[in-house]
Amino acid sequence: MENLEQDLNREPLTWKQYLVVASLLFGLFFGAGNLIFPIHLGQMAGANWGMATFGFLVTAVLLPLLAVLAISASHAKGVYDIGLPLGPKFALAFMVLIHLTLGPLFATPRTASISFSVGLAPILPQKYSQISLLLFSAVFFILAFIISYKQSSILESIGKILNPLFLVLLFFIFLLAAISPMGAAKQQSVTPAYQTMPFFNGFLQGYNTMDALAGLAFGYTIVSAVKQLGKTSAKSNAKVTAKAGVLATSAIGIIYICLIWLGATTLNHFKIAPEGGTTFNQIVTYYLGDFGHALLATLVTLTCLTTAVGLLAAFAQDFHRSFNKISYHTWLLIMTVASFITANFGLDTIISWSTPMLMFLYPIAIVLIILSITGPLFNHDAIVYYWAVGLTFIPAIFDMIASFPPIISQQPWALQLQAIQTRFLPFAKIGMDWVIPTIIGLVIGFIHHLYQNAKLKKA
Known part of the structure; x- marks a missing residue:
């Protein structure tokens, strides 16, 4: 071994x-x-x-x-x-x-x-x-x-x-x-x-x-x-x-x-x-x-x-x-x-269609990187992962839809989602609307972890 x-x-x-x-x-x-x-x-x-x-x-x-x-x-x-x-x-x-x-x-x-x-x-x-x-x-x-x-x-x-x-x-x-x-x-x-x-x-x-x-x-x-x-x-x-x-x-x-x-x-x-x-x-x-x-x-x-x-x-x-x-x-x-x-399809097309996937994957990847490095602080408790990634996932989906080429991003349903996104999520216009939900998820997850640990110690 x-x-x-x-x-x-x-x-x-x-x-x-x-x-x-x-x-x-x-x-x-x-x-x-x-x-x-x-x-x-x-x-x-x-x-x-x-x-x-x-x-x-x-x-x-x-x-x-x-x-x-x-x-x-x-x-x-x-x-x-x-x-x-x-x-x-x-x-x-x-x-x-x-x-x-x-x-x-x-x-x-x-x-x-x-x-x-x-x-x-x-x-x-x-x-x-x-x-x-x-x-x-x-x-x-x-x-x-x-x-x-x-x-x-x-x-x-x-x-x-x-x-x-x-x-x-x-x-x-x-x-x-x-x-x-x-x-x-x-x-x-x-x-x-x-x-x-x-x-x-x-x-x-x-x-x-x-x-x-x-x-x-x-x-x-x-x-x-x-x-x-x-x-x-x-x-x-x-x-x-x-x-x-x-x-x-x-x-x-x-x-x-x-x-x-x-x-x-x-x-x-x-x-x-x-x-x-x-x-x-x-x-x-x-x-x-x-x-x-x-x-x-x-x-x-x-x-x-x-x-x-x-x-x-x-x-x-x-x-x-x-x-x-x-x-x-x-x-x-x-x-x-x-x-x-x-x-x-050519370089321009590849770049324009890769952007939505990256807008979706990168916030999730950033959160997983942070959680993997700081994992010893919470014993890699899955509950912290669920809260942090779960609250990151939603704005990441919004960012992906908004960054698609016009054939998708300008559809009526996509425009409606973008209106909801900019109204309720801070920093949506600059593609950073995942930051605050992620921080909230990390805080809630860590508190949840501490609460569960306290309950186990009492038991």
Whole structure:
């Protein structure tokens, strides 16, 4: 039986070992797709980019780290265990929704659509874009399927070269932008949403990275890596994970800050694009010309392919574990075909339809992360979970409906629900109406827990 009370390795870890864990965390949370959202945020926030950045860092940097710590602190082996205090049915439903979001509905198709929008789309005539996306995504997912099917580590090996090269290119662009900025970020125009609530809009934009969900779904990989270094007790495992996490997330945070600032400086030269992929390509071409664009397109495509392979394999493994009548390879095929189909709706469509799911899942995920970390205070009593998640669930449903594309959100019944939402739930207009119900749920749940304990002691 695994020893969780005493470490197998009682010696302090070396800096090299901390860096190994930090690099795993960095790889888990940062991919080519994480470039487009901070750049887009910078364009929308303009002169208010600083406060918007602060909000973005909370959900895109701090929350993913807390998600991994929640896995470590609660001895969970994945997202299913995080939801288990609410019962196996809830845990299974939550796990399926998380994996569908990270899998064939949004995150995995996004790897192909981002590669296409950054690499090929800018140099192709508009009339050929749909057929080109079809052919590109077909080749992309066939390669991803073959590599995942054979469970080859070739891309993992290539990634050790690609990722540093990609970061070198990125920091070279940052250097050029610092030496010769396109404009002064503090003097740029601000879109209406960011004129009054830049922090909260940045906070909600951080949902798009999906990294907090990824932390819950794949955080056990990090916890296992720390255990392999001999830190098997819950306390020291969480301590090592936290230290390595600070290293990794600090690096990611610095990159995000630079990207948001960079996006804000572009407004003198480029219009606000529907998504950041187009803007990122414009920035690289501006500073490095056609050669820079070609290099960027190659690196983004290969790093996105690496991400796709990891997501495909993780989805197939987890679903085979939960629904074992279907083989790993069959789940892999289902995932690949579904991702290919979704990718062909285009990046803008994927983002617009992923937003409602994220508006629903993120508040619940945030509450479960908080409860998992603070669980020892109330012995992980299910009653606290029921109250907190139950009162979060209602506004999360409202936010999901309100954030759907107009084909749903502008229906009469949806408008009626939104009128009720804005009338009775504070902060509904900025998508933060879940906060007060969640706090109320946490307080009621904790009081209920204390009351039950007092009754048991009297008995």
